[in-house]
Amino acid sequence: MKVLILHGPNLNLLGTRQPEIYGSMNLDEINKKLIELGMQLGAEVKCAQSNHEGTLIDALQDARTWADGVVFNPGGYTHTSVALRDAISAIQIPVVEAHLSNVYAREEFRHVSLISPVCAGKVVGFGWRSYMLALRALTDLLNSQIST
Numbered sequence: 418m419k420v421l422i423l424h425g426p427n428l429n430l431l432g433t434r435q436p437e438i439y440g441s442m443n444l445d446e447i448n449k450k451l452i453e454l455g456m457q458l459g460a461e462v463k464c465a466q467s468n469h470e471g472t473l474i475d476a477l478q479d480a481r482t483w484a485d486g487v488v489f490n491p492g493g494y495t496h497t498s499v500a501l502r503d504a505i506s507a508i509q510i511p512v513v514e515a516h517l518s519n520v521y522a523r524e525e526f527r528h529v530s531l532i533s534p535v536c537a538g539k540v541v542g543f544g545w546r547s548y549m550l551a552l553r554a555l556t557d558l559l560n561s562q563i564s565t
């Protein structure tokens with residue numbers, strides 16, 4: 418089983434970016450935890466981050482050729498990007514949306530996700546643990562697809 422963990426804009430600043438909202442763990446530390454969890458769950462995990470919408474679209478399209486599923490935190494693009502939504506619809510592998518913060522407890526514009534309707538599911542509000550929960554859910558889903 419192969420999984421892409423994809424982080425969107427500004428998530429490269431985790432650790433120093435508004436730690437009261439996003440926590441104090443940096444992206445490398447989170448990725449390391451995800452790779453370790455992946456090994457326990459029988460998944461090979463690759464991690465990528467970009468601040469650019471087109472690069473994120475390229476990564477999603479590329480994932481179609483090698484990954485069984487994706488955990489995706491599109492950052493601010495969650496609330497604006499039709500193009501990312503279209504990319505998720507196009508690739509036909511399950512994508513689980515993940516957010517560190519509880520977007521529903523924040524500004525109203527963060528309550529809207531253009532990508533949720535085309536994702537397999539989503540996890541919000543558990544800090545770095547949102548990614549871990551999303552990876553668990555995705556591997557579970559992929560395993561159930563294999564066994565049914």
Ligand code: DQA
Pocket residue numbers: 426427428490491492493494495515516517518519520527
């Ligand atoms: C975020 C929530 C978004 O609203 C915000 O723009 C981010 C991070 C999260 O992980 O909580 O960049 O996706």
